[in-house]
């Protein structure tokens with residue numbers, strides 16, 4: 074029989090604590106909610122009221138249930154109020170000495186059988202537990218932000234946590250409607266160990282002006298389907314908390330430089346820019362605590378006119394290539410009303426691409442998304458040829474041939490001879506330096522990367538890659554064209570992986586390393602990222618879809634260009650590729666897909 078928890082205590086009513094109070098009270102459990110001072114207590118009370126009022130307004134909580142919820146919460150200043158609770162969850166700032174002091178005090182104040190839990194994200198639960206005389210009753214219960222919404226709880230057992238305490242807490246999580254993964258005490262547990270290197274890397278991109286906050290966030294939302302971009306997430310977590318978590322993970326987690334907090338973060342914390350809770354972090358909010366972003370001096374002008382600033386007029390587009398990407402790109406441009414010249418290496422290939430474009434457009438008609446007349450008009454805008462010379466009068470060329478530098482360079486040298494002056498020459502490369510391609514021409518200022526995602530007709534993102542020679546007009550044109558295609562063009566520098574792959578693949582590689590170290594299972598890791606962070610797929614699901622060979626190749630490129638030791642491909646990934654386990658396409662990757 075699992076232990077009954079009728080009253081729990083929550084210490085610290087900040088970003089996490091206030092949400093944790095709500096989770097318990099919503100599930101019929103009485104809560105003693107404790108803060109350090111009256112003003113802090115008032116803030117906590119207001120946060121809880123704000124959250125439950127929003128739930129009522131959205132129709133997710135009945136008025137009577139809200140009132141009953143509030144009646145279950147007793148607010149108090151000081152730990153003495155916790156003398157008769159069955160469980161305490163501590164959610165004070167991420168400092169070991171503070172937490173140890175609080176646990177020593179809780180040990181003195183609470184009943185001998187009370188379980189003492191910490192919501193720490195990165196500190197050692199073991200080190201916190203030894204500040205008490207009952208380390209076997211100390212455990213980590215790590216909720217995710219916002220606690221009332223996110224389904225995951227990481228339950229962290231130390232080497233001395235009693236098995237029945239673990240079982241009782243697991244049963245409690247189930248009662249709260251949460252999904253728990255139980256793991257050992259290691260810096261960052263599952264989710265944060267995989268998340269924070271990525272968040273820190275995104276901050277480094279802002280710091281180095283590699284891309285803007287808006288573009289980085291849009292790239293990860295639209296390119297990977299994440300619920301929010303990394304910088305908006307930093308603001309939600311709180312920059313002070315994020316700093317402490319990174320700092321602890323750096324020190325505890327083997328001094329991985331990717332966890333060394335980017336200097337900009339420290340500066341922002343010192344300047345009081347803590348994220349949503351202070352009303353300003355990477356973004357500016359309507360007021361402290363508000364989720365609503367308001368424009369500030371860094372907000373880009375939103376109008377199309379501004380997009381078109383300096384952009385050249387584009388009416389006719391050449392697309393070179395006959396693969397998946399070229400086919401999708403031809404369709405996208407033709408549908409958007411551009412005249413398209415498709416260039417392949419022969420009539421047979423042209424016929425195949427033409428067939429593929431027709432098939433795809435027909436699917437749109439069958440699904441009721443495209444009128445027959447629009448399909449016919451789109452097809453009528455495309456001319457098919459095997460002769461590059463037919464690109465003499467286009468305004469934009471998009472190259473989507475094989476991913477080999479020598480082939481692309483030779484093609485760009487030819488384009489340079491054939492195309493009229495002022496044409497924008499774009500490459501869709503996903504891994505080669507755009508500058509190498511640009512320097513094969515006499516007009517590197519007109520060369521830009523246009524990195525479409527697969528399938529091009531569906532994915533809403535285009536990365537616009539500017540080299541150190543790309544002119545502002547060329548970049549503006551690429552961005553305006555992306556918008557005209559109904560896509561979001563995000564601008565970034567010419568570095569391996571651009572924005573999306575540079576942020577995504579090291580995270581996937583880290584997940585493989587975590588599996589390899591037997592810290593957790595593929596299922597639990599996938600669960601943690603989906604339920605704790607709202608990702609549409611877990612890392613192993615995604616790796617099997619993308620292909621392990623493709624993922625390994627991208628990771629190798631990142632490692633070779635940036636020489637970051639943490640980017641070294643996980644040996645397990647290499648072995649699976651060597652063994653021919655490439656993911657869904659070979660029916661086996663991290664999982665066996667032969668029966669599905």
Ligand SMILES: NC(=O)c1ccc[n+]([C@@H]2O[C@H](COP(=O)([O-])OP(=O)(O)OC[C@H]3O[C@@H](n4cnc5c(N)ncnc54)[C@H](O)[C@@H]3O)[C@@H](O)[C@H]2O)c1
Pocket residue numbers: 084085086087088089090107108109113163164165166167175192193194195215216217218309310311314318350
């Ligand atoms: N922010 C997140 O997204 C997140 C997610 C999961 C876990 N965590 C962890 O939760 C914990 C709290 O983080 P947060 O972001 O809520 O911090 P926060 O700064 O928003 O809130 C901390 C609260 O603790 C109170 N406090 C400080 N000293 C106290 C004391 N002696 N007694 C009682 N209350 C005290 C403060 O007044 C403040 O309200 C940290 O360990 C953090 O790592 C944070």
